[in-house]
Amino acid sequence: MQQQVTLTIDGSTIRAARGTSVLEAALGYGICIPHLCHVPGLKDTGACRLCIVENVQNGRSRVTTSCTLTVQEGMVIRTNTENIKRLRRNIAELIVAEAPNSRAVQDMAVRCGVREVRYPFRRENCIQCGRCVRYCTEMWRANALGFIGRGKDRKVDFAFGNRRDICKKCQSCVIYCPMSVTPCGGPMKPGEEKLCGKCESVELMAENAYGACVHCELGKGFQCSRHAM
Amino acid sequence: MATANLDSVLEGRRSQPSQLIEVLQDIQDLYGYVSEDAMEQVAGGLGIPLMEVYRVACFYKAFSLQPRGKNVITVCTGTACHVRGSDLLIDQVRGQLQIEPGETTRDGLFTFECVNCLGACALGPIVVHNDAYNPHVTPGKLRKMIDKAEEEGKKEAAYGKTGKA
Numbered sequence: 001m002q003q004q005v006t007l008t009i010d011g012s013t014i015r016a017a018r019g020t021s022v023l024e025a026a027l028g029y030g031i032c033i034p035h036l037c038h039v040p041g042l043k044d045t046g047a048c049r050l051c052i053v054e055n056v057q058n059g060r061s062r063v064t065t066s067c068t069l070t071v072q073e074g075m076v077i078r079t080n081t082e083n084i085k086r087l088r089r090n091i092a093e094l095i096v097a098e099a100p101n102s103r104a105v106q107d108m109a110v111r112c113g114v115r116e117v118r119y120p121f122r123r124e125n126c127i128q129c130g131r132c133v134r135y136c137t138e139m140w141r142a143n144a145l146g147f148i149g150r151g152k153d154r155k156v157d158f159a160f161g162n163r164r165d166i167c168k169k170c171q172s173c174v175i176y177c178p179m180s181v182t183p184c185g186g187p188m189k190p191g192e193e194k195l196c197g198k199c200e201s202v203e204l205m206a207e208n209a210y211g212a213c214v215h216c217e218l219g220k221g222f223q224c225s226r227h228a229m
Numbered sequence: 230m231a232t233a234n235l236d237s238v239l240e241g242r243r244s245q246p247s248q249l250i251e252v253l254q255d256i257q258d259l260y261g262y263v264s265e266d267a268m269e270q271v272a273g274g275l276g277i278p279l280m281e282v283y284r285v286a287c288f289y290k291a292f293s294l295q296p297r298g299k300n301v302i303t304v305c306t307g308t309a310c311h312v313r314g315s316d317l318l319i320d321q322v323r324g325q326l327q328i329e330p331g332e333t334t335r336d337g338l339f340t341f342e343c344v345n346c347l348g349a350c351a352l353g354p355i356v357v358h359n360d361a362y363n364p365h366v367t368p369g370k371l372r373k374m375i376d377k378a379e380e381e382g383k384k385e386a387a388y389g390k391t392g393k394a
Contacts, residue, residue, distance in 0.1 A: 143278030148287050159283040160265050166279065 007075035022066040022077055023051050033079050034088065034112050036095070036105075037129035038067045039176060042138050047130045049091050050108065054078040063087065088112050093119060099127045100193040104178035114195060121193040125179055126156060132173030142168040234259055235267060239274040246277045249285055253292055262293040298333045298340035300378045303357040307346030310353035314367075318354055319343065321368040325375055338382045339375070 003018040009026050016025035021044060026033050036048040044067035054061040055069060056076040063084065066077070078084065092112035097119035099105055105127065109117075128147070133156060136145040144167040148157045158164055174180050188194070238255045242248040252275065256267050263286050272279040286292045304310075304318050319330065322341050326334050330343040347355050352364035356371060363374070 137278075137280075143280040146280040146284045148284065150288050159279045160268075163279065 005071050005073045005075075007071050007073070007077065009077045010079055016071045018071065020071055022053060022069045022071055022075070024067075025071050026066065026077075026079065031079065033066055034092075034108060035067065036108055036127075036178060037131060039131055039135065042131075042134045044068050045130055045134070047128065048095065050088060050095070050112065052084060052087055052091070054081055054084055085113060089114055093117050095127050096195065098122050098124050099179060101125070101183065101187050102179045102181055103183045104181040106183055106195060108178075109195065117195055123190065123193070127178065128154065128156070129178060130156075131176040131178070132156060135172045135176050140168055140170050140172065142166060142170070144168070145173060235270055239271070243274050244276045246275050246281075249275060249277065249282065250289075253282075253286055257292055261297045262295060264294075264296075295333065296337070299338050299382060301340045301342065301357075301359055302375070303342045303344050303347075304330075305345075305347045305353065305355040305357075306343050307350060307353070309350035310346075310355055313354045315354040317368050318356060318366060318371050321371050322375070325372060336382075338379060 004015045005018050006013060006015050007022075007025070008014070009022070009029070009031055012029070012031075014025055014029050016028070023033055023035060023038060023044070024040075033051045033053060035051040037046075038044055038051065044065075046065035046068040049065055051066045052063050053066040053069070054077065055064055056078060061078065061081075066079070089112050092109040092114050095105055096109045096114065096117050100117075100121050100123065130147070133145045133147060136142050144158060144163070145156055146159070147154055148161075149155060159166065235256070238252060238259065242252055249271070252271055253263055256263050256271070260267070268282045268286060269279060272282045275282075286294060302322060304315055304322065306315050306319070323329065326339050326341060328334055328339070328341050330341055333340045344357075347357065347362070349355055349362065349364070352362070354366050356363045356366045356374070358374060358378070363370070366374075
């Protein structure tokens with residue numbers, strides 16, 4: 001029999017199976033913690049840092065990623081404090097600055113309350129969320145893709161940069177890449193990057209019903225696990 | 230012959246993924262670098278994906294993916310060595326061999342590398358020439374060192390030709 005634990009997320013008591021992550025437990029109860037690198041069924045690595053929550057223990061709160069935090073008996077989690085919102089907004093801004101040419105990332109940022117980006121746009125085409133690498137390794141066991149190098153030179157590539165023959169041609173890396181969803185207005189011109197403001201109505205909705213999963217249209221954009229279910 | 234050597238490295242470690250780094254280190258010692266061919270054989274031998282081998286080989290600076298020269302010259306650029314003029318040594322190598330850090334000369338005699346600290350700051354500036362640590366190096370000393378190695382390399386090459394003939 002599956003063991004259940006009881007924990008508190010944002011004041012509501014929740015029962016979850018032992019071993020699941022806080023993020024999964026919250027999503028199962030319709031509490032929306034913004035997330036990007038999480039794909040249901042894959043190991044979580046906490047790459048995007050968007051799903052940060054406050055884990056309150058003995059009156060002290062620690063900020064950690066909820067996807068790598070397993071549920072424990074009597075846990076108290078807060079997902080929408082002012083501190084968390086501020087940190088999350090900053091993280092979302094950094095992700096947008098890294099890769100502005102993705103509707104998924106843009107929508108995600110708007111959902112996190114970003115109104116303007118204070119960092120210079122770097123126009124990379126990868127935010128290193130590792131969704132493609134993990135899908136390739138864990139789901140298809142193809143091991144064609146992987147992270148090469150380290151530090152600021154880290155990038156996703158084939159072995160030796162040219163071993164495409166190992167690839168099983170499942171296209172999952174494209175389907176699961178947040179960069180594959182282009183912005184509504186098409187790719188932005190260099191120097192004219194801006195945050196897309198067309199989804200502000202959704203932002204308002206998300207702010208009014210904070211903490212609740214509104215089954216947002218945005219979810220389709222960044223392949224929210226609620227939509228994948 | 231090369232394959233036989235690689236076999237001896239893999240001997241007793243087959244199907245043991247945990248031995249990956251040890252195997253790669255032995256290959257590095259044996260050939261001076263880790264070739265793509267060797268990585269594929271290691272992947273097959275240890276029973277792990279090629280990607281994993283390549284990723285590990287890329288990650289650690291101890292593994293070189295390109296063939297290295299006969300003489301590896303490593304200049305320490307740590308704080309103490311820098312203060313005592315290691316950038317002059319770098320300029321010396323650059324001028325004399327016409328290569329940038331991380332590159333190998335075309336004749337395959339020299340590889341030039343920079344390292345952040347060797348942990349012997351009192352002896353700085355330090356230049357490592359094929360595992361031999363040279364303390365308190367000056368551009369003049371370094372020039373002589375490179376000249377000597379170059380001469381020896383040429384002599385060996387000439388001897389090799391005459392020996393074969």
